[in-house]
Each structure stands twice: as structure tokens, then as C-alpha cells.
Amino acid sequence: MSTATEPRATGAARRTAGTGRRGGLLWVVWRQNRGMALGLLALLVAGGIGMAVQRGAMAGYLAEHDIAGCALISTDPRCEGVREAVETFRSTYGNGFRLAQMLLVMLPALTGLFIGAPLLSRELENGTHKLMLTQSVGPLRWLTAKLALPAVVVAVTAAGLAAGYLWMWRSGGQETLGAYWYSDSGFLALGPVPVAQSLLALAIGTLTGFLLRRTVASMVVTLGVTGVLTFAFIQVRQYLLPPVTTDFPHGGTVPDNAWVLWEGSLTTGGDHLPRGTCSAGPGMQECLVAHHVDGGSYVVQHPAAHHWPLAWVEAGIALALAAVVTAVLYRAVRRQFA
Template identity: 50%
Template sequence: MTSTARLGENGPGPAAEQGDGRNGVGRRGAGRTPLRGAVWLTWRQHRLILGVLLAGAAAAAVWCVVLRGRMAGYIDQHHLAGCSMISLVPRCEGTQDAVIAFRAAYSSSLRLVELGLTLLPTLIGVFLGAPLIARELESGTHQLVLTQSVGPLRWLAAKLAVPAACVFAATSVLSVAFSWLWQVGGDEVSGSYWYSLLGFHSLGPVPVAYALLGLAVGTLIGLRLRRTVTSMAVTLAAMIVLQSLFQLLRRFLLPVTTVEFPRDKAVQVPDSSWVQGQGYLTGSGARLTDVDLECGAGDFSACLRRHGVTSQYLDQHPVSHHWPLAWIEAGLVVALAAALTVFAFRVMRRRHG
């Protein structure tokens, strides 16, 4: 015996309740439509700031491409590749004036892009992440959405999906463009080194990871505090603290490379090496610094012999550590962003069911 769909005094029959299957109308189709509607609504609500973000990223990427061409032409013309202001490389002899002129012409542009990529995650957290949910909760407009067929978790997922996709796309384009630019004029020529605060935060996966963290931090704080302006202020402080903590942790993400050289020999450390420490080694392997020696103004060589110094050491992160450090830190940052996002869903479930 089969059930037929009839509309009569008692309403729809069983088949109408379960859906037809031929035209895709039913519970399963209705379950997908509200999510698409919530995604569309999120884009409509935030299309101005998301559009500015995407357009700004595209314009900055084009500027990086143009700047790279100009910098590459200058470096090739003056044979400056790998040369710094003070260099012992024979082929760089006589290029100091050209390096100074290059930095005067292009260093400010590089610093501007680095500064923008370093500040962008915090700006995303403050102006996009924090108001994303806090404004809805503060004004009460979330109640209208939640009375529809969209549940609170699906609503939060839709609210996060569109900004996260735009943030990922914009910061990825910017990071790739600047990394391509930095390959030409970074490190020695421009004096913009990979281990500097601005340099590390603007290269490779690092700015992308921090941008996603900024969005997650702002969203969670907005969900907890439910006040837009307060959430923006707390997000600003939280991002400053988190970036500072990761900066302190960075040097310990990989073991340093130790280089030993003779006791009385002066060695020029490459500008691209991130120096972590240096001093003297005794015959027993003990490490001494200038403070430990207390040689004063006397015979320095005699002082070294008196303390049993046999060689010097230098702890460093060479340039080969750049990308491993970047990927490790980016992975930790993304993991933290994911954990905060999961916690935000737990908060939403606890408060709104």
C-alpha cells in the first residue's frame, strides 16, 4: 500500500512531508537553502569591508609587481645582487654608493608593504572579526535570523565562512606578491632582513596564518563580550599580545646552528644570519662571554690564554632556517586559530542551543 500526496482538509499527506525526490523539494533540499541564504546575507552585510580588502590586496599586488621590475633593473644595472653597504665580497667592491642610492629609492616602499602586511591581521581582527558577531548580538538582529530555519551553529558557520575565504584569498595574494618582490631586493641590498619583525611577518605563510588568527580572535571576543566597541578594543590588545608572544617563541622553534672558529680570528657574520649569541670556548667546552673574561685594557691574548680559551663560537639561525621557521610558526598560529574557532562554536551552542 502506498501513500499519495494530497492536499485536503487535513493538509499534506506523508509523501508531501517527506519530499518528492523528483524535483528535489523536501527536508534535504530545505536544509541546504537556508545555509546558502545565510552565506548570501553575510556577504550582503559585510560586502563593503570585504570588497575593500579584496580590491586593496589586488592593487597592492600589482604595485609589488611593478616595484619588483624597477628594483631588478637597478640591481642588474649596478651589479648589486648579494651586496650590502659593508661587504667583504670582492665583486661588491666599489658598490657602496650604489647600494646607498638603492636603499634611498626603494627601502621606504619595501618597509611600507612590510608594515601593511604586519598590521593587516590586527586590522582584520578589529574591524572585521570583532563586529562580525558582536554587532548582531548587541543590536538583537540575531534573534530574527535564529527564528528562521537556520540553527545557531549553522548561522555562525555561514558568518565565518565568507570572511575567512576573503581573508585567506586577499592575504595569500599579498604574501605571494611580496615574497616575489623580496626575492629581488630583500636581505643585503635593501637591509630588509628575513628575521626582522616586519620582514618575518610579511613573508610566506606567516601573514596568512596571522590574518586567520585575527579573524578567529575577533569573532570569539565579540561572541563573548557582545559589545562592538569593547570587543574591538580587546581584540586589538589580544592581537598585540599574541604576536609578541610568538615573536619571543620564534627563536626556539628550531635548534640554532653553532659555528666555531679560531680564538684570534675575526670572522664576518653574513647579514642574512640571525645571530643568537657568541663568545669563547675553553678546552673543556665551557662557554665564556666578554663579561666572564673581565680582561680589561691589558693584553687580550694573554687574558684568553689565562682563561683556557681555545676557540670562539657563534650561535645563529642561518638563512636556510627561514622557511622552516616560517612554516612551523604558521602551523602553530593556524592551530591556535582553529582551537579558538572550535571554542566559539561551543560558546554559541551553550548560549543559543
């Protein structure tokens, strides 16, 4: 009787042991990262509540004073005499709004610095990874388990905060808040960009930590690399989509929410004369006459309609870079522990 049931019991024990090993890896990863995960989720909840309160207060002020869409200087007849109300709106709600914006701007760097860089370097520096790799856990499986939880929590947190910021930003209006989509900090805080940049910073920090195997050194290098990449994105952003050139032969200007790249004068033949060709000074008028400038102007700009295409293109580039960095990381881990 016992002989008949023994194989089944042995098989069940083996299945249980296998499940335990799988559960053990996930449990260890959770124990190692639960502080990070709970901290980010707490940040998401606190940030979401703060943005909702801020958004409600801003919407109430705008409705009470009827200044939605009014800038400090506006050509809209409805906005005449509201300069003081707009100034009060900006001084009252500007600090809270900029705080939320700065949080999203800094989130990628903080992710790479405090989550990505120590993720593997701490274990490699202390040698604790050896215990996990000797428990029938392959190096790629170990790496996947280490990366999965931080990546999911970072993506959820960044997406939630970006959605709350977008909701608040839209309620305040670009003109009334003075926070235009094309500003460096504004673009980095809106839409998919902070999510993609945070995942890229996580991948860079993790790869750096694996290669250097020193936590402090990895944090310093990660901060430098993410800073350089952020600066590079700012420099190339205007070239991600072809800009629009608008001629104003009889005067005029583009909307306030257009991202003006450069401008100049129109000649009588319809050619474009960049600003600065005729420098200010005694000979400026003679220079303009020599170039047949007739008083018209032109503007090269990204209209507000370009915001989301530009954001998705930049986010796509960041995600592609994150995928490349992650692939390099997997290859390095496989070669190291093969």
C-alpha cells in the same frame, strides 16, 4: 487532473522553499560582508600591482648597476666601490618596500580589529541575530555561514599579498635591501606567517565579540590580545628549532643572512666562553688569560636555511591556536542558543 499534479507541485514548492531558505542565509551573509570582501579584494589587487611595479623597478636598477647581493659593507670583490649605488638603491626603493612590509605586519591586527571583533558583536548588540535564528536556521549553521566568507577572503588576501612581497623581497636581495629574513617585521611579512596570523586574529576577534557582545569593547580587547600574541611569537621564535653552533678557531664570521643569537670566545680546550663573561675594563685581558682564551670565537645562529622551517612551524602553531579558538567559539554558541 489537478489532484494528480498537486502533490508534485507541493513537493516542488517545498524544495524551492528549502533552497530559498539556504540561499537566503548566504545572501544575507554576503550583504552583511560584501563591503569587507570587496575592500580586501581591492587591497589585494592594488597591493599586487604596486608590488609588481616596485619589483620591476628594483630589478632594473640592480641589473643596470650590477649590485645584486652587495651590502653596504661587503667582502665580495665584485662589490668593491658600489657603496654609493647601494645607498641610492635603499633610499630610492626602501620606503615603498617598507610600506608593503608594514601592510603585512599590520594585517593580522587589522583583521581582528575591524573584521573579527564586529562580526558577531554587532548583531548581538543590535539583536538582529534573533531574526535569523527564528527562520529555521540553527545557531551552528548561522555561525558557519558568518565565519566562512570572511575566513576565505582574509586567507586569499593575506596569501596573495605575502606572495607578492616574497617575490619583491627576493628580487631585491637581503643584503642589498638591508631587509633580513630574521628581523621581527621581515619574518612577520614572509611566507605563511601573515596568513596564519590573520586567521588566528579573525578567530580571536570573533570569539571576543561573541563573549563581550559590545563592538567597541571587543575591538579593544582583540587588539590587546593579538598584540600580546605577536610579542609572544617574537620571543619564542628562536627556540622553535635548535640553533647551530659554529666554531671559528682561527677567525672568521657567519654570512650576513644568518640570524646570530649569541657569540663568544673559544678557549684552548675548545670550551665556549660567552661574551660578557670578561667585561670591558682594566682587568679584561687578565680575565681572558685566566679562562685560556686563545683568540678563537664561536657563534650560535640560525642559518638562512632555517627560515622556512621556522616560518612553517610558527604558522602551524598559529593555525592550531586558531582551530582551538574556533572550537571554543562553536561550543559557546551551542551552549548559548541550545
